[in-house]
Every structure is written in structure tokens, then in C-alpha cells.
Amino acid sequence: MLLKKPLRLSRPWLLVLKTLVHLYLLGYLALTFYQAVTDQLGADPVQGLLNFTGIGTVNLLFATLTISPMARWLPCGDLMRFRRMVGLYAFAYAACHFSTYLVFELQLNFALLSSEIAKRPYILVGFSALMLLLALSITSFMAIRRKMGKRWQQLHNMVYLCLFLALLHYSWSLKTVWGDPLIYWAATLLVLYTRRQKLKNWWLSKRRKPAPVAKRAS
Amino acid sequence: QPLVFTKSAKYQTSETQTPYDKVTTYNNFYEFGTDKSDPAENAQGFKTDPWTLTIDGMVENPLTLDHGALTKRFALEERIYRMRCVEAWSMVIPWIGFELGTLIKAAKPLSSAKYVAFTTLYDPAQMPGQKSRFVGGGINYPYVEGLRLDEAMHPLTLLSVGLYGKTLPPQNGAPIRLVVPWKYGFKGIKSIVRVTLTDQQPGSTWNILAPDEYGFYANVNPHVDHPRWSQKTERRITTGGLFSTKVIPTEMFNGYQEVAPLYQGMDLKRFF
Structure with a gap:
């Protein structure tokens, strides 16, 4: 712990x-x-904006996931009050x-949008991450959270999947593997390391569950 | 430095040219970093004088050109070409240079020569991307490219030593680079030190790295998509911001239909 109190x-x-x-x-x-509108964002403003918003999303997802270990490490429980807000910004x-x-x-070509989502795995991966984030955002209101009870936490654990999909989309969009x-x-490994206890518990609870009864092969 | 050149009437254009600062700040030159703005930042100290360009292999008369000869041995002319990147953006650039064919003829190719192989300078001390995998995108350097001899001899194929009236900035491939306007930009190998005539199809860097994504021919072709994106359209980089984004249909051979006879009878979906 960093602070005494x-x-x-x-x-x-x-x-x-x-x-x-x-x-x-x-x-x-x-x-x-x-900057993009006034042509000050590099030679290709569209690419510049895609990079900025894409990397911004990944950074914000990381920020969201760092808040709870930070709150414990400082400690400062009030930091948790920022988590929903940062997540919504992601x-x-x-x-x-x-x-x-x-x-x-795509110049608002919706036919092209659907065919690109269907044809290009890396676009599909990015789109899935967006849909997941949408689901998490919609259910982030207190009233819905209360109504969902235990299932809320289960759903919101999907934020890890979101991060994974977003990073996959990012890596896949580039021409080579070696890069940012x-x-x-x-x-990501570091963030997962801060959650090692949680992961361990989850893993053990899965193993403790009785195995589903399989039909005996005759 | 300013160059002495003529403007050939045949290769002028009414299309809007990409401004100098965009041509020289938006570059794929992984030897200086994988980000498009990296080369302009990291290549400024790049030494191009002295330089030696060797033409060897299946030729009667091997040649070496030194730095001065690159701009003085052959008459230079300005040609305004469209440049279509495999990443689906394009520019219009006034190159200055001479036909590759002139150089090859001077070296007197043997009748057994079928291909031309090109090699970029290998100098990790000057090129951070060659020193570190993280900077250079994990490519095996030096960068190599190749053309069929008839493609290399085509009058459109240019060795460029300048743009916008001046010698090439390092990030654009100084002191000499290849420009093949009907092929994707990555065929335009930069900072060339060696041109070798051979009877075997030479390796080409991107083709070696990802053969299902980048072919040896790499002809601009709206009917053959890159596995990860469509090649039917391109974003033309000129002036203006976000709201003047120009997306235009990509043309077969980047609009240079005169090269079509080179590929008669070939299945361009297979030889992409």
C-alpha cells in the first residue's frame, strides 16, 4: 500500500x-x-482520426481496468466512482x-458495411467489441444494475473479452505483427496479473462444479 | 537540391496533385519506422552521398553509378504519376527521373535474363528499423523487390531521383528509387544500391512476408481484394480536411491501360 491512511x-x-x-x-x-476537419491531422485525416479514436478506446479500456487495482493499492475506494464514467468514454x-x-x-455505404463485416474477420472482431461495449454501456445505469442482480457482474466481466477483441482488431489491422x-x-498480461486472485477463484469454482452427466456410450 | 529536367507533355495531368508536405510526411519506409510519420522524422540524417548503385548479373556490361552519376548520366524528365498504395489510398506525384529501361539497355542485358531484382541499402547504423524488430516491423532486411524484364523495360517504369523539382527527401527513397505506376506502391523500392538481372523470379519482401496478401506482380486491380480490405476504391490524398475526403473508384492497372498487353493470357486473380 502506498498511503498510510x-x-x-x-x-x-x-x-x-x-x-x-x-x-x-x-x-x-x-x-x-x-484538426481532422481543418486538415491538420497528417496527410490522411480519415486514417489519422481512425488511429486516434481506436487507440483512444484501447487506452480507455485499460484505464477502466486499472481503476479497481489502483483503488486497492493506494488505497482510495472513491476512485471506483470514476470507473463507470471512464468505461462509458471507452x-x-x-x-x-x-x-x-x-x-x-465507407461513405455511408451500408451495403458495403454489411459485406465488410461478413467478409473481413478483423472488421467482425472490431464490430463485436463495439456491440459488447454497447451492451455494457446500456446496462451501466444504476436502476438496471440493481434489477440484474448477480447477472450484472457476469455480464460486465465481458470487459476483458472486449479488451481482447479490441487488441486483436488492432493487431490484425496492421501489416506486420511487430509493432505497438x-x-x-x-x-494486458500485467492487468490480468493484478487480477490473479480473482482468476484463480474463478478457475477453482469452475473445477469444483460437478461435471455434467455424460451419456454413457454403449 | 534543385534538379535540371524537362517536362514531357505525355505525362502531365489535370488531376489535383498531392501537396509536397503530404508526399514527404506520409511514407511507408519501414527502415525508418512503421508509422507513416516516422520516416520524415527518423530519416533526416540519412547519408546519400557517397552512394553506389551497381547493375550486375546477366549483363554484358556491368555498371556502377556514383552519387553524381545518378542525376547526371541520364537525361531527367518530370512525370506526374498516380501512386496507389496497397492500403487503399493514393496520391498524384510529380516525379523526376529516367526510364529504368535506359539504364538496363546501357548495361546490355544477356538474352537469358528474364527478371530484374532490386535491393535497398542495408545499413542498420543509419536505419533504425533494420536494427530493431520493434522499429522495423519484423521484416527481414534488406528490402528486396523484383520485376519481369518486360515490365522493367516498359517506358512507364521510372527510376526516380526527385520530386517537385528537387532531389528526393530521404523519406521518399533518396537518392534513387523505383516508380512503377500501375503497381501498388510497395513495389517502388527505395534507396536502391543494386539492380541484378537474373533468369529466376526474384523474391519480393512483402510477398515473402505474407504471400496470401501481397503477390509478386502486385498490379493495381480493383477486382482482386486484399484479404483484409476491398481494393475497389481508394482515398485520394490531396488537400482539404475530413469533409472533403475524396473516395474514388480504383482503375485496372491504376488507369495505365497501355500495360495490359504485358499480361495477356495471364489469370490476374491467380498472379495478383
């Missing part, structure tokens, strides 16, 4: 910090869109990524 964030502090996070994430997105960036692809790369995504894959 757990750090508590008062209401005004929470408000200030949340506002700063909003300003940073929205501002960065708006600035990048502005979805927002992913939605911008997809919209950029649809509007500027490798750093992200390494970071």
Missing part, C-alpha cells in the same frame, strides 16, 4: 476531478476532430471510431 475524496473534490476528466476526454476528442471513443469508418471511409500492439498485449 485510505484517501477519501470529498464531494467537491469528486466534482472537480470528474469535471476535469470530462474536459480532458471530451476536449481531446473535439480537438482531434477539429464506448464513446469506440462509437466515434466506428462512425469515422462508416461515414468517411505488442506493448498493449504485454500490458
Whole structure:
């Protein structure tokens, strides 16, 4: 543990910090869109925007997954109040990524969109990650969370699958394997390492379950 | 440096040219990093003088050109070509150079020669991508490319030493590079040190790395998709931001129909 005493964030502090996070994430997105529109985002603004929103989504997914180990490590339980917000921004960036692809790369050609999703595995993988993130975002409201009970946690564990699919999509979109995504894959292992106890429990609970009764072969 | 050249009327264009700063900041040159902006940042100290370009193999008269000869031995002309990248974007670039055929003729090819193999400089001290797998995308260097001899002798095939009236910036393949306008951009091997005539089909870097994605011929062909994306259209990089994005249909042989006879009778879906 880093601090001797757990750090508590008062209401005004929470408000200030949340506002700063909003300003940073929205501002960065708006600035990048502005640069793309005014041709200041490299030679190919469409590619520039796709890269920015795509990598932004992956970074935000990582941020979401780092919040709970951070909250325990500091310790500062109030950090957990930021998790939903950062997760929703991951979805927002992913939605911008997809919209950029649809509007500027495919020129709103919906027939092409469906055939690309069907034909290109890496597009399908990215699209699946987006749909999962959408499901997690919709169910992130407190009222729905309460209604879902235990199943909520089960569903929201899918965020790991999301990260995996997003990274697969990222690696697959490049022409060679050796590149930036490798750093992200390494970071994923690190994030999973912070969850080792949880993973272990999950693994043991699976093994303890009685094996399904198989039909005896005759 | 400014170059002395003529403008041939045949290769002018009414198409909007890609501005100089875009041509020179958006490059695939993995020897200097895999990001498109990396070469412009990492190649600035690249030494191109002295330089030796060797033409050898199945020739009667092997040649070596030094740095000065690259721009002075053959008359230079400006040609404005479309450049279609395999990644489905394209540019319009005023190259300056001479026909590869002129050089090959000067070396007097033997009648047994069937192919031309090209090699990029191998110098890990100057090219960070050759030193580190992470920087260079895990490609086996040096970068190699190849053409059939008749493709190499085609009047469209250019050895370029400059663009926009000046010598090539390092990120664009200084001091000399290949430009084959009817093929995908990766065929345009950069910073060439060796041209070898041979009777065997030579290796080509991307084809070796991923043979199902990049063929030896690599002719621009809207009917043969890259396994991961469509090649039917391309994004033309000119000026203007996001809302003036130009997506245009890709043409067979990048619109250079005069090369079609080279491939008569060939199944271009198989020999892609």
C-alpha cells in the first residue's frame, strides 16, 4: 500500500476531478476532430482520426481496468466512482471510431458495411467489441444494475473479452505483427496479473462444479 | 537540391496533385519506422552521398553509378504519376527521373535474363528499423523487390531521383528509387544500391512476408481484394480536411491501360 491512511475524496473534490476528466476526454476528442476537419491531422485525416479514436478506446479500456487495482493499492475506494464514467468514454471513443469508418471511409455505404463485416474477420472482431461495449454501456445505469442482480457482474466481466477483441482488431489491422500492439498485449498480461486472485477463484469454482452427466456410450 | 529536367507533355495531368508536405510526411519506409510519420522524422540524417548503385548479373556490361552519376548520366524528365498504395489510398506525384529501361539497355542485358531484382541499402547504423524488430516491423532486411524484364523495360517504369523539382527527401527513397505506376506502391523500392538481372523470379519482401496478401506482380486491380480490405476504391490524398475526403473508384492497372498487353493470357486473380 502506498498511503498510510485510505484517501477519501470529498464531494467537491469528486466534482472537480470528474469535471476535469470530462474536459480532458471530451476536449481531446473535439480537438482531434477539429484538426481532422481543418486538415491538420497528417496527410490522411480519415486514417489519422481512425488511429486516434481506436487507440483512444484501447487506452480507455485499460484505464477502466486499472481503476479497481489502483483503488486497492493506494488505497482510495472513491476512485471506483470514476470507473463507470471512464468505461462509458471507452464506448464513446469506440462509437466515434466506428462512425469515422462508416461515414468517411465507407461513405455511408451500408451495403458495403454489411459485406465488410461478413467478409473481413478483423472488421467482425472490431464490430463485436463495439456491440459488447454497447451492451455494457446500456446496462451501466444504476436502476438496471440493481434489477440484474448477480447477472450484472457476469455480464460486465465481458470487459476483458472486449479488451481482447479490441487488441486483436488492432493487431490484425496492421501489416506486420511487430509493432505497438505488442506493448498493449504485454500490458494486458500485467492487468490480468493484478487480477490473479480473482482468476484463480474463478478457475477453482469452475473445477469444483460437478461435471455434467455424460451419456454413457454403449 | 534543385534538379535540371524537362517536362514531357505525355505525362502531365489535370488531376489535383498531392501537396509536397503530404508526399514527404506520409511514407511507408519501414527502415525508418512503421508509422507513416516516422520516416520524415527518423530519416533526416540519412547519408546519400557517397552512394553506389551497381547493375550486375546477366549483363554484358556491368555498371556502377556514383552519387553524381545518378542525376547526371541520364537525361531527367518530370512525370506526374498516380501512386496507389496497397492500403487503399493514393496520391498524384510529380516525379523526376529516367526510364529504368535506359539504364538496363546501357548495361546490355544477356538474352537469358528474364527478371530484374532490386535491393535497398542495408545499413542498420543509419536505419533504425533494420536494427530493431520493434522499429522495423519484423521484416527481414534488406528490402528486396523484383520485376519481369518486360515490365522493367516498359517506358512507364521510372527510376526516380526527385520530386517537385528537387532531389528526393530521404523519406521518399533518396537518392534513387523505383516508380512503377500501375503497381501498388510497395513495389517502388527505395534507396536502391543494386539492380541484378537474373533468369529466376526474384523474391519480393512483402510477398515473402505474407504471400496470401501481397503477390509478386502486385498490379493495381480493383477486382482482386486484399484479404483484409476491398481494393475497389481508394482515398485520394490531396488537400482539404475530413469533409472533403475524396473516395474514388480504383482503375485496372491504376488507369495505365497501355500495360495490359504485358499480361495477356495471364489469370490476374491467380498472379495478383
